[in-house]
Amino acid sequence: MTRSSATAARLDSASGLVTTRERWPGDTLARVDQADRGNGPCGHCDLGTLAFCDGFARRTVTSLMRVQCTLRFEAHDTLFREGDTGVAVFNVVSGAVKVYKLMPDGRRQITGFFFRGDMFGFCLDGDYAYTAEAVTPLSVCRLPMQRLHELSETAPEVQHRILLRMTAKLAQFHDHVLLLGRKTARERVATFLLALSERARRRGDPASPIPLAMGRVDIADYVGLTVETVSRTMTAFKREGLIDLPSPNHVAIPDTQALRAASDGSA
Amino acid sequence: MTRSSATAARLDSASGLVTTRERWPGDTLARVDQADRGNGPCGHCDLGTLAFCDGFARRTVTSLMRVQCTLRFEAHDTLFREGDTGVAVFNVVSGAVKVYKLMPDGRRQITGFFFRGDMFGFCLDGDYAYTAEAVTPLSVCRLPMQRLHELSETAPEVQHRILLRMTAKLAQFHDHVLLLGRKTARERVATFLLALSERARRRGDPASPIPLAMGRVDIADYVGLTVETVSRTMTAFKREGLIDLPSPNHVAIPDTQALRAASDGSA
DNA sequence: CGCAAGTTTGATGGTGCTCAACCATAGTGG
DNA sequence: CCACTATGGTTGAGCACCATCAAACTTGCG
8 A cells, every 4th residue: 555545644654653743843744753663773763874873872872762753754745944943953764855945036946955864954043044845755863953962062972973964065065056156057967967876876876877866847956957958958968878868767877987077077 | 564575574574473384284375373462262363252262161262272373374375275184174363265166177166255253174084175265364263173173072062163153154055055056147246245244244344335355256256157247247236326336345235125135036 | 538747849038158358556667 | 757567347249058938748647
């Protein structure tokens, strides 16, 4: 069974897991997953070494377990909105998340995609600066920022790990700003596909037939182009043999070096 | 006297301060300022509450003082380059810094400007992801990242403060990505000028006749346009009465709301 | 089968880039 | 004191790239 009773199913039990409605602000769509199942350090997820709590002292992991909360969302569900008071950070257990900002006239810029093992929703004081929305069915591990802060008094490694994640994200932003500010349409699309491929490789997944979790519109709103330009560019790449598109949502990269050349204009 | 013997002066004593050549990698241009003069918590700068060490426990401040180092640069000096191993973070005491990435064919994207009180050069493991260059004569407080990390074992507030700075920077990046990905030339320039004005206001400086520390080329490379477009846009704003340009390096904003309307297309 | 959503393709036009010249200011040396 | 130069900023003409508008195609689903 996939889901027989549509919206209602999301609020009570489904897929054999005990779930309850979540009470936190903005989380009306979330289902809380109370089942323990996973090889992760805290037993609540199967992220293994990708888990936020991986490698922490037993005591620290226990503290995190107590405040941790695994949530599930459907595609297109909103996790939180720009302007909501930021109270928690999220770790993606499975699925994909997009994070975006809107302009008054509806223009949208996606500022990040997050996949298995990624952390998002950094906020210390103040509100979320962006909206987070599930791209696919999604499972996330939520950690209240306040408790993380308290915990870091006694366990500085917690804060240090957040620092590491944020540093990585900052470096990513520098690259993305370069892409948006100075790259051509071809270079943007090539860079985007390469980044997905690189990421897959780093995670041990095959680097070449990569699945595209997001649609063309989302890609466009991420690389600062229109759907049409993204589509045209990808078919152009296909014509030129730079990529193959077995299906609209799968991209094969026969020659990484060639695509890399296309990604910075050295082609 | 301003400076009589040009380049040589930079390497020995100048302006009445005892200076020596700095030995750290990439810092061949820096002069180390060994004079104590300032109202800051550690006595090495006059940043006051803007100082990184402001509000820390006496013991923590002392630790920071011992590893701290105040450096001076001339405009166009390079502090560090993309690819250099990242060993320290910097706090701007006076002057302005730009941080940028280059593409193989010379295209440049400035990813940030930093002014009095700003912190840059975050790096944990690995290399700097960008080049940092002085825009004006510059004075910075350098803190070795390694010691900050060690210090945070006993003083978690150190790491927490870095976290705060990084969170702010992340939020800025979200805004800037929106600007680069989705805004028109007019909106970009308006947003840039408003951000400078806002910043001045927050720091207690007058919000309206704001000095432009950087040239048109730098502005263009920051907002993802060409010099010509930036120049044209600014004179257009002047024609329309949105701004005034008493000199090329000073912008007056008669009506903030009007400029704000121009910054997000609600005009 | 018909509909909806997503993707692709086509025709056309506008925004901002390119190339080029001109102007303003400050510094330099005769 | 005044060319002379260098640097940075402004202005103009033409064009390219990508956005816009429009329509056809594909796929999945009721």
